[in-house]
Amino acid sequence: xxxxxxxxxxxxxxxxxxxxxxxxxVVAVVVAGAGVxxxxxxxxxxxxxxxxxxxxxxxxxxxxxxxAPAPTGATTAGAPAPASGPAGSPSAAGxxxxxxxxxxxxxxxxxxxxTLVALPDGGHAVRIEDLSTSDGxxxxxxxSARPVADVEDADAxxxxxxxxxxxxxxxxxxxxxxxxxxxxxxxxxxxxxxxSVGFGAAPLTAA
Numbered sequence: 001x002x003x004x005x006x007x008x009x010x011x012x013x014x015x016x017x018x019x020x021x022x023x024x025x026v027v028a029v030v031v032a033g034a035g036v037x038x039x040x041x042x043x044x045x046x047x048x049x050x051x052x053x054x055x056x057x058x059x060x061x062x063x064x065x066x067x068a069p070a071p072t073g074a075t076t077a078g079a080p081a082p083a084s085g086p087a088g089s090p091s092a093a094g095x096x097x098x099x100x101x102x103x104x105x106x107x108x109x110x111x112x113x114x115t116l117v118a119l120p121d122g123g124h125a126v127r128i129e130d131l132s133t134s135d136g137x138x139x140x141x142x143x144s145a146r147p148v149a150d151v152e153d154a155d156a157x158x159x160x161x162x163x164x165x166x167x168x169x170x171x172x173x174x175x176x177x178x179x180x181x182x183x184x185x186x187x188x189x190x191x192x193x194x195x196s197v198g199f200g201a202a203p204l205t206a207a
Contacts, residue, residue, distance in 0.1 A: 048135045052167030057117045057125035057175075058095035095119055098182075101203035106152060107192070108134040110200025114188045116176075124176040126162060126188060132169055138194040139165035141174055143185040144201070151201045154189045165190055 100115035112131035118124055126141070144151050145158035162174040176182060182204075190199040 049169055050135065050167040052170040052172055054166075054171055054173045056095075056171075057127055057173055058119060095125075097207045098124075099204040099206050101148075101187075101205050103128075103131070103133075103190075103200045103202045104148060106189075106198035106200055108136070108199045110134075110190060112200075112202075114202035114204070116182060116204050123178055124180065124182050126174045126176060128172045128174075128188075131167070131172065133190060133199050135168045136192050136199065138192060139168075139199065140191045140193050141165055141172075142189045142191045143176070143182070143204075144187045144189050145184055147186045148201045148203050151187050151189050152198055154191060154198060154201075155196050158184070159189070159191075160185065 096118045097115045098118050100113065103110050103112040103114060105111075110131075110133040112133075113129045115127045115129075116124060117127055126143070128141075141162045141164070142154060143160040143162065144154045146154055150157075160177070160180065162176065166172055185204060187201050187203050189201045191197075192199060
């Protein structure tokens with residue numbers, strides 16, 4: 001008589017649930033990674049445009065853009081003549097351009113004109129006109145102590161942040177903090193703070 005066991009053979013271990021869980025984990029990691037990458041790089045901003053048209057430093061509210069200024073010494077009928085100061089001083093002639101230059105491209109094609117303006121109250125402001133650059137994440141406007149030729153490493157030198165870039169097309173004005181020695185800065189940089197890269201820069205050449 002055959003004494004061999006007739007017990008049924010054991011079934012193979014069911015591995016499908018484990019594989020399913022592993023696959024779901026992989027999918028979750030990929031989706032999360034894609035979400036983080038999208039938040040960091042925001043690639044859609046390469047095709048977005050924000051147009052701004054801010055007033056020039058010292059502009060009179062309600063003034064007609066492009067209107068010719070009144071001749072020196074002229075007064076409006078019924079209005080007192082403005083107080084005069086030393087010839088050529090900001091108080092005598094209003095805001096005065098003291099430095100400026102054209103924007104050049106760095107990591108992204110960038111054009112426009114930058115001027116550093118002395119204000120009648122003794123302060124300064126930066127004016128960016130005809131700006132055209134790419135949109136991007138965390139863009140800032142910096143004054144840099146480095147010349148344009150070395151400004152790709154602007155964050156390794158002395159710099160002063162004026163604020164976020166509020167648009168990538170048009171005209172913008174940024175006041176310089178009171179007490180700033182503007183003579184120590186050689187350029188203006190549109191800087192992507194998130195990735196430490198410059199989009200464009202302009203020299204601040206004395207007028």
